[in-house]
Amino acid sequence: YYGLNASNKTMTFYDRSQDTNPCGVILGMPGAGKSFSAKREMESIWLGTQDDIYVLDPEREYAPMAKAFGGTIIRISNGSKAHINPFDINLQNAGEDGDPIKVKSDFIQSLCETAIGGRFGLSQIEKSLIGRCATRLYTDHVRELQATGKDMNPKTAPTMVDFYNLLMTQPEPEAANIALALERFVSGSDDLFSHHSNIDVKNRFVVYDIKDIGSGLKELGLQIAFDAIWNKMIENRAKGKRTWIYIDEFYLLMSKETSAEYISTIWKRARKWNGVPTAITQNVEDMLKSEQARTVINNSQFVTLLQQSPVNKKQLSNLLGLTIEEQKYISTSKPGMGLLKIGEDVIPINDDFPKDTHLYKIMTTKPDELIEA
Structure with missing residues (x-):
């Protein structure tokens, strides 16, 4: 009504x-x-x-x-014990090509763009680096999920810390810039999204x-x-x-x-x-x-x-x-x-x-x- x-x-x-x-x-x-x-x-x-x-x-x-x-009511804030891992992946969340990693990579790009800020968004080089790291980050995890017959596993999913560490191993200077923008969310006072998910929502x-x-x-x-x-x-x-x-x-x-x-x-x-x-x-x-x-x-x-x-x-x-x-x-x-x-x-x-x-x-x-x- x-x-x-x-x-x-x-x-x-x-x-x-x-x-x-x-x-x-x-x-x-x-x-x-x-x-x-x-x-x-x-x-x-x-x-x-x-x-x-x-x-x-x-x-x-x-x-x-x-x-x-x-x-x-899930209150998300610094110091909260409720954590959401933005790097959780669900194999059912796949695009028209059936690739869940590509969909997750697009989401990670949007997170990085927000973290980096600025007027002009991500460069093509930065997008390519994020896509490369996302593929490497999830390949083993996706194989594990497929082997166990699960669509997702929050306990073993990669985290922002893993993504940050992977960026730091890349030779391109742009990778270091992305990592630097994410650093405050990994080890600083704003690390609330760097942990494994621990919320189990069963309420309607x-x-x-x-x-x-x-x-x-x-x-x-x-x-x-x-x-x-x-x-x-x-x-x-x-x-x-x-x-x-x-x-x-x-x-x-x-x-x-x-x-x-x-x-x-x-x-x-x-x-x-x-x-x-x-x-x-x-x-x-x-x-x-x-x-x-x-x-x-x-x-x-x-x-x-x-x-x-x-x-x-x-x-x-x-x-x-x-x-x-x-x-x-x-x-x-x-x-x-x-x-x-x-x-x-x-x-x-x-x-x-x-x-x-x-x-x-x-x-x-x-x-x-x-x-x-």
């Missing part, structure tokens, strides 16, 4: 999971009700299905709801809380947590389960070219793995500047548009083909008022959720109404 049709006052129901393309995007200004809209959908999924729900939470907005529903509702991850690590944390969820989604498909993924502050994943390319490719492959990903962001202008981010929006059958600035409203209207009449619903400052775009259909919605309910109290993000997680 997504609220009342603002035009004819009828109730609006829709099941994204039955669509040929279940991917979704929620776009709106701060205070427009983006996270509330996402939580409304999560509540329906939790109570009405047996599907799994995973949330990437950069601002600790989803913890109260997860706690109320008996979910698991899981929130990855990265609010306290530290300055400059949020983008990297989003990428690594997303990859961990993707591996879980592959496991779920083998069990016949559907996986819903919600990514807040999504624009951070699209801010670097390599990362954006990787995420947009994943977006296209989600349905194959019984996945229903949803991007949530207030930084619409940053999204619209990226060709890959625009591709994500265009490849999402389900788009929720809440209040927009005049500039964003104009750009989104051009991108999505909104009429002047439809644009009125995303010009309002009323939270929960907006548009649902489902394929070619555009529906004005008004989700005026009753505030004197327990559900409202665990879903609101207004500072004066928050429940402590």
Whole structure:
């Protein structure tokens, strides 16, 4: 249930999971009700299905709801005992050529680009070096998995330390530069992603809380947590389960070219793995500047548009083909008022959720109404 049709006052129901393309995007200004809209959908999924729900939470907005529903909250930060190894590999996560190492290499490239920073991304030499090291890093591990009949083994997977050490053995000076950029994540105070994974997530509702991850690590944390969820989604498909993924502050994943390319490719492959990903962001202008981010929006059958600035409203209207009449619903400052775009259909919605309910109290993000997680 997504609220009342603002035009004819009828109730609006829709099941994204039955669509040929279940991917979704929620776009709106701060205070427009983006996270509330996402939580409304999560509540329906939790109570009405047996599907799994995973949330990437950069601002600790989803913890109260997860706690109320008996979910698991994984807090990733310096000093935390919860570890995610970004070098875990699942043999089922292979591209069209059936090569899981190539897919993992693309992900490692996106991590390195984030770690190195800079305006121009990775050079072709750096990409070649990362690809070479990734192949050498995983060859023996993949043979071990194939010999034992396993798709993945977190206990024996390579780590960032192994990757760093391998880079240091390469003769090219560019390899040393990449290793230097990764050094702080290997032996410094930010080594939280250099350990083997030790989280065993069996709950249906899981929130990855990265609010306290530290300055400059949020983008990297989003990428690594997303990859961990993707591996879980592959496991779920083998069990016949559907996986819903919600990514807040999504624009951070699209801010670097390599990362954006990787995420947009994943977006296209989600349905194959019984996945229903949803991007949530207030930084619409940053999204619209990226060709890959625009591709994500265009490849999402389900788009929720809440209040927009005049500039964003104009750009989104051009991108999505909104009429002047439809644009009125995303010009309002009323939270929960907006548009649902489902394929070619555009529906004005008004989700005026009753505030004197327990559900409202665990879903609101207004500072004066928050429940402590």
